Amino acid sequence: MNRVPLEKKVLSENDRVAASLRESFRAHGILCLNLISSPGSGKTSLLERTLESLPATKRVAVLTGDIQTENDAARLKRFGFPVKQITTGGTCHLDARMIEHNLVDWRLEDIDLLFIENVGNLVCPASYYLGEAAKVVLLSVTEGEDKPLKYPSIFFKSELLVLNKVDLLPYVPFELQTAEENARRIHPGMEIVRVSCTTGNGLEEWLAWLERRQHSQQFARAEAVV
Numbered sequence: 001m002n003r004v005p006l007e008k009k010v011l012s013e014n015d016r017v018a019a020s021l022r023e024s025f026r027a028h029g030i031l032c033l034n035l036i037s038s039p040g041s042g043k044t045s046l047l048e049r050t051l052e053s054l055p056a057t058k059r060v061a062v063l064t065g066d067i068q069t070e071n072d073a074a075r076l077k078r079f080g081f082p083v084k085q086i087t088t089g090g091t092c093h094l095d096a097r098m099i100e101h102n103l104v105d106w107r108l109e110d111i112d113l114l115f116i117e118n119v120g121n122l123v124c125p126a127s128y129y130l131g132e133a134a135k136v137v138l139l140s141v142t143e144g145e146d147k148p149l150k151y152p153s154i155f156f157k158s159e160l161l162v163l164n165k166v167d168l169l170p171y172v173p174f175e176l177q178t179a180e181e182n183a184r185r186i187h188p189g190m191e192i193v194r195v196s197c198t199t200g201n202g203l204e205e206w207l208a209w210l211e212r213r214q215h216s217q218q219f220a221r222a223e224a225v226v
């Protein structure tokens with residue numbers, strides 16, 4: 001059986017499409033963020049909280065991936081921004097072709113901020129670059145502090161860790177500090193925000209990170225033009 005070369009070819013085809021997406025996002029001044037976590041950590045909840053806090057004039061759009069159902073798109077469409085569900089039909093991650101295909105009928109000129117919610121999975125999405133400027137990994141306090149050590153790739157590749165569901169800390173044995181130390185053992189200096197999408201605690205820190213990230217993207221673009 002000759003599996004390794006085939007895997008290499010599939011991944012390099014993905015990288016080629018992702019590089020073209022990245023260039024397109026750069027040319028249009030879009031900050032694209034790829035949100036990754038285990039199923040149920042709160043990716044859609046974080047996006048709901050984010051969209052509800054943004055002014056209607058904000059040029060934001062969301063692609064949300066799941067194996068089945070349009071549930072997440074239905075939750076996110078309520079806020080009036082462009083949202084599209086990508087159902088993979090079994091594949092455990094999004095790939096660059098899916099992103100390219102689902103962007104064809106959107107005008108990139110009209111988007112400044114594009115969120116991609118990946119399929120709930122802490123492993124496979126780490127291997128598929130989608131042209132994003134940054135990956136954001138979520139970990140909720142019901143999952144255990146050891147997850148950065150067990151699934152290092154996604155923690156190493158993500159710019160930001162969102163520690164979610166901190167409202168549950170009184171009820172679960174989870175040491176925030178240990179989880180953060182573990183994340184920084186894998187990714188020294190990793191930025192971390194602690195939030196509760198239920199109570200809204202910490203969300204201002206997440207929104208401030210978003211604003212800073214968008215600002216630095218625009219600054220880099222302006223420098224490239226000069």
Ligand SMILES: Nc1nc2c(ncn2[C@@H]2O[C@H](COP(=O)(O)OP(=O)(O)OP(=O)(O)O)[C@@H](O)[C@H]2O)c(=O)[nH]1
Nearest residue numbers: 038039040041042043044045120164165196197198
């Ligand atoms: N207590 C508590 N529950 C939360 C919080 N954030 C999300 N939840 C709940 O966790 C469950 C899963 O949240 P989702 O936002 O659907 O998680 P997801 O990561 O988008 O899930 P998938 O798309 O299926 O991978 C829902 O019942 C949410 O209400 C939080 O901060 N605190």
Ligand SMILES: [Mg+2]
Nearest residue numbers: 043044072117
């Ligand atoms: Mg979701």
